[in-house]
Amino acid sequence: MSKTEQAALAGEDMSPVQEAKQAISRFVNEFKGFQGEIQSRLQQTEERVTMLDRKTQTAARPHLAAATDTGAPHQKAFNAYLRSGDDDGLRGLELEGKSLSSAVNSDGGYLVDPQTADTVKSVLKSTASIRSIASVANVEANSFDVLIDHTDVGAGWADETSPAAETGTPSIDRISIPLHELSALPKASQRLLDDSAFDIEGWLAGRIADKFARAEADAFINGDGVNKPRGFLTHATVDNDVWNWGNLGYVPTGISGGVDADAIVDMVYALGAQYRANGTFVMNSKTAGHVRKLKDADGRFLWSDGLAAGEPARLMGYPVVIAEDMPDASDGSFSIAFGDFRAGYTIAERPDLRVLRDPFSAKPHVLFYATKRVGGDVSDFAAIKLLKFGTA
Secondary structure (H helix, E strand, O other): HHHHHHHOOOOOOOHHHHHHHHHHHHHHHHHHHHHHHHHHHHHHHHHHHHHHHHHHHHHHHOOOOOOOOOOHHHHHHHHHHHHHHOOOOOOOOOOOOHHHHOOOOOOEEEEEOOHOOOOOHHHHHOOHHHHHOOOEEEEOEEEEEEEEOOOOOOOOOOOOOOOOOOOOOOOOEEEEOOOEEEEEOOEEEEHHHHOOOOOOHHHHHHHHHHHHOOOOOOHHOOOOOOOEEEEEOOOOEEEEEHHHOOEEEEEOOOOOOOHHHHHHHHHHHHHHHHHOOOOOOEEEEHHHHOOOOOOOOOOEEOOOOOOOOOOOOEEEEEEEEEEEOOOOOOOOEEEEEEOOOOHEEEEEEOOOOOEEEEEEOOOOOEEEEEEEEEEEEEEOOOEEEEEEEOOO
């Protein structure tokens, strides 16, 4: 016991200096005890963290002779379904809050995972067809209705005192575009599917995209509307001088099976100004080979190639889409179309693509039955004009 404490017990009075020394001594002793407790707890915590870290590293270490699985869950599940028909991974799998198992229809089809579906769409858009310039609508129903107001509201002048006269009433025309089923049936041997080095998703997307692109491109131009979209060339045609709604107007070239620069000019200005600003020419490669040789009265070519890679060629300043399903130039053929196809032709489709795996019908091959629903039709008969290779 210190002299100060002894003095305190003896009842002796302590000076202020002695009291301060006593308080400091007590603080130092208490702080040392607190510091020791903290160090002990930190050491215990560090030991626990080290133990957990070792367990985590052990669990994360891949098994010997096994590859690390880096695929996304939906890709692994879809890939397993394509290769072996194993749908356990698809059932109950949730992707962005939407369960893939809800897309199973009565015949066992599955909704294609988003990555594969996007691959198909990108190929379709890059294929030269009306799809690239038409209006495309995604729908969930069996048909898509387009409302067309093809008459003007009446108007008249009035002064301050005269009564207002009743004006004309606009009429609304409804065009219904039914959706039809487009299908593809590629096949592969089971041995090829068992080869893990084979990119099953890329192959399937490429085959489906090629089939769908060729079928769509032809239907949007020449389809008769029976279990397929209706092409714009299958509608009734009349001379543009007597054009009326429900028909496509045409301009004759005045040359049997041929065309000259004047006919191209007449065709461009047969289209209304409100459509001409967004006009696009559509023709096949053979017709383009004839047209690109045409010159105006001053000897300048009407055709000009794109200035940069990927840009379309231009005819009289308007872009040209080369669609091989357009007819070749012959007497009476409608080999060139010009118009605002964004307004004139509408494509309606369901956004989902379904795939059904069939390992039984073509053994030892496995069939993949892919389907989508799409429709198309003319939505504005004033927005598209045709060039008739003939004298009348």
